[in-house]
Amino acid sequence: MSVEAPRNVLIVGSGAREHAIGWKIHQDAQKSGQSVKQHFAPGNAGTSELGTNHDIGAEDIDKITDFAVDQGINLVIFGSEAPLFAGGVNAIEEAARKKGVDGVDLEAFGPSQEAARLEGSKAFAVRFMEEYKIPHPKSEILNSFNEAIDYLRRNDPTKLVLKADGPALGKGVFLPSSFDEAEELLRKMMLEGIFGEAGKPVVGQERLRGTEASVIGFVSNEIGLLIPARDYKRAYDGDEGPNTGGIGAYAPSDEITQEDLDEIYFRILSPTREGMRRRDTPFKGALYAGLMLTDDGPQVLEYNVRFGDPETQVQMRLLRSNLLTLIKKTIKGSLQRFDVRSSAEHSVGVVFASGGYPSEYETGRIISGLDKIEEGIEIFHAGTRINENGEHETSGGRVLTVTATGETREEARNKTYSALGREGEEGKIWVEGGFYRSDIAA
Ligand code: AMP
Ligand code: GLY
Numbered sequence: 322m323s324v325e326a327p328r329n330v331l332i333v334g335s336g337a338r339e340h341a342i343g344w345k346i347h348q349d350a351q352k353s354g355q356s357v358k359q360h361f362a363p364g365n366a367g368t369s370e371l372g373t374n375h376d377i378g379a380e381d382i383d384k385i386t387d388f389a390v391d392q393g394i395n396l397v398i399f400g401s402e403a404p405l406f407a408g409g410v411n412a413i414e415e416a417a418r419k420k421g422v423d424g425v426d427l428e429a430f431g432p433s434q435e436a437a438r439l440e441g442s443k444a445f446a447v448r449f450m451e452e453y454k455i456p457h458p459k460s461e462i463l464n465s466f467n468e469a470i471d472y473l474r475r476n477d478p479t480k481l482v483l484k485a486d487g488p489a490l491g492k493g494v495f496l497p498s499s500f501d502e503a504e505e506l507l508r509k510m511m512l513e514g515i516f517g518e519a520g521k522p523v524v525g526q527e528r529l530r531g532t533e534a535s536v537i538g539f540v541s542n543e544i545g546l547l548i549p550a551r552d553y554k555r556a557y558d559g560d561e562g563p564n565t566g567g568i569g570a571y572a573p574s575d576e577i578t579q580e581d582l583d584e585i586y587f588r589i590l591s592p593t594r595e596g597m598r599r600r601d602t603p604f605k606g607a608l609y610a611g612l613m614l615t616d617d618g619p620q621v622l623e624y625n626v627r628f629g630d631p632e633t634q635v636q637m638r639l640l641r642s643n644l645l646t647l648i649k650k651t652i653k654g655s656l657q658r659f660d661v662r663s664s665a666e667h668s669v670g671v672v673f674a675s676g677g678y679p680s681e682y683e684t685g686r687i688i689s690g691l692d693k694i695e696e697g698i699e700i701f702h703a704g705t706r707i708n709e710n711g712e713h714e715t716s717g718g719r720v721l722t723v724t725a726t727g728e729t730r731e732e733a734r735n736k737t738y739s740a741l742g743r744e745g746e747e748g749k750i751w752v753e754g755g756f757y758r759s760d761i762a763a
Contacts, residue, residue, distance in 0.1 A: 327395035327428070327645060331360045331388070332368070333379050333409065334400030337672075337701035337722040338630035340367045342398060344699065345637040345644045347371050353643065360394065366713055367702025367721070380404050386412045389427060390420060398648065399431040402627050406441045406488065408434035410606075430648045432626045435602040439593075439624040443524045444486045446624055453596035455589055456620045458482075458613075459527040466511040470504065472525050478503040482526040485510055487519025491566055496528060531615040533622070534577050536585050537629055537636070538661070539647055540608040542654040544590050545661035548639055549577045550632040556679060558760045565679045566719065569761030571669045571730060572635040576614070585612065585619050593624070605651055634701045634722040635668040669733040669762045670724040671741060675704065676754040678718035686753035688713040688720065690740075693748055698740045699724045700750070720752050734762040 330346065332339050343359050350357040359372030362385055368374055377384045380403050389397050397413050399405050413429035420427060431437075438445045450457040463469040473481075478500045485493030493516055497503035510520035538546040551574035556562035577585075589610055597604040609625035609632075628636075637644070641662040650656040675682035684704070691713050694700060701724065704717020723740050727733035741757060742749025 327426070327649070328356065329358050329360070329393055329395045330645070331362060331385070331392075331394045331397045332364070332400060333362050333385060333397060333404055335361075335363050335365050335368075335379065335703070335717075336400060336630050337367075337703040337719065338628055338633040339400040340365065340371075340701040340703070341634045341637040341722075342400060342628075342644070343368055343371045344701065345640060349643045349645065357645070360392070362388065365702045365716070366705040366707050367700065369707075380407055382407050382409050382412045385409065386416050389413060390416050395426050395428065396645070396648065397427075397429045399429065400627065401630075402437065402440055402488065402625065405431050405437040405606075405626055406434065410434070428649075428652050430652060431606040432604050433602065436597055436604045436606075437626045439597070439604070439608075440626040441488060442486055443484045443623070444522055446621075447524055449596060449600075450621060453592050455592050455596070456618060458529050458620055458622070461525045463523045463525050464521075466507060469507045469511060469523055469525065473500060473503050473507070476525070480528050482528050483507065483510075484524040484526065485516045485520045486522050486524060487516065489516045489519050491564060492516075493519065529613040529615055529620060529622070531613045532576050534574065534581070534612045534614055534619070535609060535629060535632060536577070536582070536590070536612060537607060537609045537632060538590065539606075539651045539656055540590065540594050541603070541605040541651045541656050543656040543658050544586065544594060545647065545656050545658060546582065546586070546590075547636045547661060548572050548663040549574045549582065550629065550635055551576060552629060552632050553758065553761055556674070556758075558758050563679055565674070567629065567631045568672045568674065568719075569670060569758050570629075570631040570635045571667065571733070571762040572632070572639055573663075573667065581614060581619060585610065589619060589621060605654070631670050631672055631722050634670040634724050636663075638668040638699065638724050638726050639663040639666060664726075666726045666728060667730040667733040668724060668726045669730065669737045670701075670722045671737050671757050671761045672722050673720045673741070673750065673752045673755050673757045675715050675718050675720055675752065676756060682718055683754065684714075684716050686715045686755065688715060688750070688752050690742060690748060690750040694750075695740060697725055697736060700740075715752060715755070720755060721750075723750060730762055737761075
């Protein structure tokens with residue numbers, strides 16, 4: 322079946338994930354001779370080289386919708402979760418229905434607001450997994466502080482995980498080391514409201530042991546998996562330091578065997594797809610299953626309703642299939658299980674972050690070395706902008722992801738690190754006051 326490619330695409334977001342999506346669309350268009358015009362809301366200095374950036378916030382659904390309608394956008398791709406939680410896809414679909422009489426072709430990639438609850442509410446996800454018998458750690462939904470304290474008394478707090486229900490920017494998951502610490506956390510979340518409404522209820526969960534893995538795919542009438550990638554969460558070498566949104570990645574990850582993948586497909590992703598369909602909130606978009614591979618098989622720690630960052634940066638470098646075709650098939654419901662094809666190479670991505678990230682950091686620091694990038698290296702921008710002197714400077718915590726590919730992981734890793742410099746080194750990438758891990762994919 323031929324799927325006609327959209328001509329006018331709007332990518333919502335400003336991270337390296339969104340830059341990598343735009344880069345892949347550009348590569349595909351060059352290869353096939355199609356002309357695709359790309360817009361970004363709001364984008365970054367990197368995306369401005371692929372298309373046009375627009376001063377529209379990623380969560381400003383009304384502005385995004387008006388822009389899409391006015392500018393004759395054919396496809397809106399939502400990169401991050403926040404606009405999905407805010408009903409971005411519903412709004413675009415509604416606008417398309419209204420415009421339908423004029424034959425305007427406007428579609429959105431991502432789950433509806435209802436389906437995005439798989440990520441937006443951990444209590445919802447737990448109830449859903451219980452109902453559809455999807456393997457997950459034993460969990461209780463704690464609706465009040467008293468209930469939560471009672472739960473702590475009935476269990477060993479050092480064998481539990483406590484999770485804020487709602488979105489907390491990756492900061493809402495705790496592995497307490499004592500009863501007192503757990504009580505204090507619950508007090509802060511449930512009584513003092515450090516996460517606002519997101520801290521109520523709290524999900525209490527059995528703490529699992531095993532190897533963590535993320536499996537990400539296109540989900541609609543079928544499931545097409547991207548090549549598995551491993552993500553590094555801790556800020557510093559040796560998995561030290563605070564948790565981040567992700568500070569490096571490589572693909573393929575060999576923690577996951579083909580046997581694991583089959584089990585994850587049949588026992589987790591397929592029942593998730595089917596459960597959402599039965600609830601009348603069918604899932605269409607990118608689904609990310611955060612898993613623990615345990616002695617009892619893979620179990621779901623969390624769902625995300627979007628691609629990973631920085632996983633996407635390495636996955637796009639290996640993806641052979643046309644990305645817009647995959648997206649269109651996901652939206653139309655004509656996806657086939659083996660539509661997603663990746664090269665047999667390896668890819669490594671290292672995030673250069675602002676000093677202080679993931680806590681406070683300065684912006685406006687100079688980024689150097691971007692003018693002479695070696696063949697085979699791709700830099701995906703995140704917190705970057707052009708200052709009044711025409712230089713690249715920082716505007717966020719994760720500044721950019723440097724990627725390379727190779728026949729082996731080691732080759733990809735060496736190439737990636739060869740582009741990164743030390744302070745003051747000429748011709749290499751450097752972020753003033755910034756840092757990156759030196760042990761990604763080692
Ligand atoms: P989440 O946002 O739910 O994926 O949690 C963030 C991190 O907390 C995960 O990547 C794990 O490292 C850890 N974690 C979450 N849930 C559990 C669990 N039930 N057992 C052990 N570790 C967990
Ligand atoms: N890298 C983790 C995430 O995208 O959620």
